[in-house]
Amino acid sequence: MRRVVITGAGTLNPLGHDLRSTWDAMQAGHCAIDRLTCRDLDRLSVQVGAEIRGFDPVAHFERGKLSLLDRFTQIALVSARQAMAQSGLQITEELAPRAGVVMGTAGGGNTTVDDNYRAVFEEGKNRVHPLVVPRLMHNAAASHISMEFGLKGPGLTVSTACASANHAMGQALMMLRSGMADVMLTGGSEAMLCFGGLKAWEGLRVMARDTCRPFSRDRSGLVQGEGGAVFVFETLQHAQARGAEVLAEVAGFGLSSDAGDIVAPDLDGPVRAMRMALADAGVAAEELGYVNAHGTGTTANDRTEAQALRLVLGAHLDRVPVSSSKSMHGHLIGGTSAVELLACLLALREGVIAPTMNFTEADPDCALDVVPNEARRAQVEVVMSNAFAFGGLNAVLVLRRV
Amino acid sequence: MELDVMQDRDAVAQAVTEIIAEQAMIDRADISHDNTLSELGLDSLGLVECIFGIEERFGITVPFNANTPDQPEFDISSVGAIISEVEKLVARQAA
Numbered sequence: 001m002r003r004v005v006i007t008g009a010g011t012l013n014p015l016g017h018d019l020r021s022t023w024d025a026m027q028a029g030h031c032a033i034d035r036l037t038c039r040d041l042d043r044l045s046v047q048v049g050a051e052i053r054g055f056d057p058v059a060h061f062e063r064g065k066l067s068l069l070d071r072f073t074q075i076a077l078v079s080a081r082q083a084m085a086q087s088g089l090q091i092t093e094e095l096a097p098r099a100g101v102v103m104g105t106a107g108g109g110n111t112t113v114d115d116n117y118r119a120v121f122e123e124g125k126n127r128v129h130p131l132v133v134p135r136l137m138h139n140a141a142a143s144h145i146s147m148e149f150g151l152k153g154p155g156l157t158v159s160t161a162c163a164s165a166n167h168a169m170g171q172a173l174m175m176l177r178s179g180m181a182d183v184m185l186t187g188g189s190e191a192m193l194c195f196g197g198l199k200a201w202e203g204l205r206v207m208a209r210d211t212c213r214p215f216s217r218d219r220s221g222l223v224q225g226e227g228g229a230v231f232v233f234e235t236l237q238h239a240q241a242r243g244a245e246v247l248a249e250v251a252g253f254g255l256s257s258d259a260g261d262i263v264a265p266d267l268d269g270p271v272r273a274m275r276m277a278l279a280d281a282g283v284a285a286e287e288l289g290y291v292n293a294h295g296t297g298t299t300a301n302d303r304t305e306a307q308a309l310r311l312v313l314g315a316h317l318d319r320v321p322v323s324s325s326k327s328m329h330g331h332l333i334g335g336t337s338a339v340e341l342l343a344c345l346l347a348l349r350e351g352v353i354a355p356t357m358n359f360t361e362a363d364p365d366c367a368l369d370v371v372p373n374e375a376r377r378a379q380v381e382v383v384m385s386n387a388f389a390f391g392g393l394n395a396v397l398v399l400r401r402v
Numbered sequence: 403m404e405l406d407v408m409q410d411r412d413a414v415a416q417a418v419t420e421i422i423a424e425q426a427m428i429d430r431a432d433i434s435h436d437n438t439l440s441e442l443g444l445d446s447l448g449l450v451e452c453i454f455g456i457e458e459r460f461g462i463t464v465p466f467n468a469n470t471p472d473q474p475e476f477d478i479s480s481v482g483a484i485i486s487e488v489e490k491l492v493a494r495q496a497a
Contacts, residue, residue: 045463205450205468221469263447299469300446 003236004176005402006247007091010082012075013227013339014050014329018082021208021337023346026354027375031328033211033223040195046207049193050330051226068131069144070109071191072228075335076141077148079230080185088244089183089230091150100153100181100319101145102172103230104164104188106334107197108157109136114196125207145185145230153181162294163387164188164334165228166395169341170253172233173397182238187338189228198224204263206298212322212331214295214356215302217363222296225330229338236402248348251382251400252281258392265304266392267311270294273394274312275386281398287315288320289380290347292340292387293368295324295332295356305386306366321378323371327357337387342398344383350402353378367380414492415461415485421455422481435482442481449478458482462491 006349009019014032025032032050057066057074069077112135119125130247134140139157148313154175165188171359172186189250192198201207201224239246248291254276258269278285291303294305302324310317325343332339343354359372385397410471415435423430426442433442439449446468453464464487465475 203450203454205453205466207467208469209467219469220467261445261447264445297469 002170002177002179004173004250005033005236005239006231006250007234007239007244008083008085008087008232009229009247009342009345010079010086011227011229011339011342012052012078013229013332014052014225016111016209016358017055018344023350024344026325026328026343026346026380027352029328029355029375030356031357032225033330036193038194038198042326044195044202046198046202048210048223049198050223051193052227060085067325068135070112070135070140071226071276072105072107072109072189073141073144074189075228076103077144077353079187079189079228080145080148083185083230083232089232094185096150098153098181099151099183100175101142101151101185102158102168102340103142103145103186104158104168105138105141106159106161106164107190107191107192108138109140110192111194112136114194140258143187149185150261151185159334160393160395161389161391162331162333162336163389163393163395165336165338166385166387166397167255168397169231169250169338170255173253176233176235176293183232183234185230186233187228187230188335190333190335191226192333193224193226196276202237208297211358212297212327213358213360214293214297214327215363215366215368216359217361219297219299219302221298221328222326225332227329227332227339228319228335230341231341243272246402247345249305249400249402250397251283252277252367252398254280254396256394257392260392263390265301265388267304267308268303269392269394270305270308270386270388271311273396274384274386275306277396279397281382281400283382283398283400286316287382288316288384289378290353290383291320291322292343292383292385293322293324294386295326297324297326301388303365305388309368317368320369321353321371321376322368323354323356325354337385337395339367340385344385344399347378347380347383348399351377351379403425408418411489414489418456418485418488419481421459425455433481435480435485437481438479448474456488460488460492463496464491
């Protein structure tokens with residue numbers, strides 16, 4: 001089987017505008033959850049979120065081009081540029097048809113939809129900008145990445161709610177293994193901290209009013225964030241042939257459907273996805289050194305995920321740190337598992353386990369070592385990253401140090 | 403005046419029961435104040451839809467978060483408890 005590795009990582013998220021600043025913020029336990037700045041905030045009952053602050057699109061894109069780029073696409077492009085720069089990859093004419101892109105997003109151009117519905121419904125306008133459709137489409141980010149770097153191989157967008165990025169990266173892994181491509185840019189991005197995007201989530205009654213406290217007894221729900229990350233995946237052979245530095249091996253992928261409830265978490269689906277990912281990686285549960293949990297901070301998810309981890313890891317769970325970085329960057333919905341993979345790389349590359357912040361009190365229903373409130377040093381060889389989506393679609397990745 | 407208040411209270415109870423009956427897809431007559439929502443076959447999603455229906459019907463905001471099991475601000479332990487919580491909110495709004 002063709003082995004697949006990561007040779008570049010880029011990101012724009014509430015914790016940082018690149019890999020290094022994000023790692024530093026995770027290590028420092030910085031929580032980016034704050035009062036939102038979106039329009040009509042007074043009409044929202046949930047007024048906190050994790051926004052990307054200090055990002056000036058004009059510094060990154062020509063003004064003329066910006067009318068084509070929803071914020072989720074801007075996040076993806078900025079991240080992809082960093083990942084490409086780090087990988088040192090050159091897309092030659094020969095490589096182009098063997099290089100592709102798979103991106104994940106749940107809401108696509110949600111902000112564009114929100115702005116233009118407002119224009120026609122609220123302001124009564126009868127005309128919208130001519131490029132609304134290519135700006136809002138879910139595949140806009142993947143398409144712009146393919147155009148910017150000349151990736152002429154497989155290109156697509158995966159949308160599986162909160163597991164979108166993990167499903168996207170798993171898909172990229174499969175394409176590289178099967179020989180459809182030699183290089184894939186992959187990850188996810190999300191930008192729905194607009195009035196409509198927040199209002200929809202508010203309706204579900206699962207949102208925290210103050211902050212995100214995964215696995216803590218007094219947790220009161222999830223907090224939305226925005227952002228994403230993009231990685232350069234390539235076959236180990238391709239990376240070695242060009243002498244690229246390898247950040248980690250993408251060792252395993254597991255996916256499953258609950259075939260149960262549209263929103264309530266399930267035990268069996270996540271258990272099967274985790275077992276499949278570990279088996280695919282060829283590692284025993286005992287080899288796991290860190291789990292980046294889905295850990296949304298809702299009562300139901302965290303309790304069920306803790307039970308699922310116990311079933312998969314057994315007694316080894318008592319020795320594995322399991323943290324939720326959503327306590328720092330919020331829930332980036334379709335982009336979240338891409339940013340969470342950065343925490344996995346932090347563990348493998350720097351020997352630092354990202355903490356679960358805002359933790360106040362242990363919950364007997366979540367008997368985990370959640371690395372409360374402070375990062376920890378650890379030598380880690382294998383890590384697992386969980387993503388369990390609304391709709392009961394689960395995606396789990398396993399990374400290994402190379 | 404006393405009579406009006408009693409009528410309003412009946413109206414609240416009736417409307418809340420109707421909303422719950424519709425969500426649970428059962429006859430209103432089969433719902434008693436002692437019933438819990440789970441006895442009526444409503445899951446968490448059904449509960450959230452009931453609360454939305456109540457908010458829309460009375461023009462009130464119900465302080466409900468699905469992550470707080472004991473719901474200190476809004477008792478959902480039975481149909482009767484929900485009705486009396488809604489009565490309080492409606493009265494507070496009228497005041």
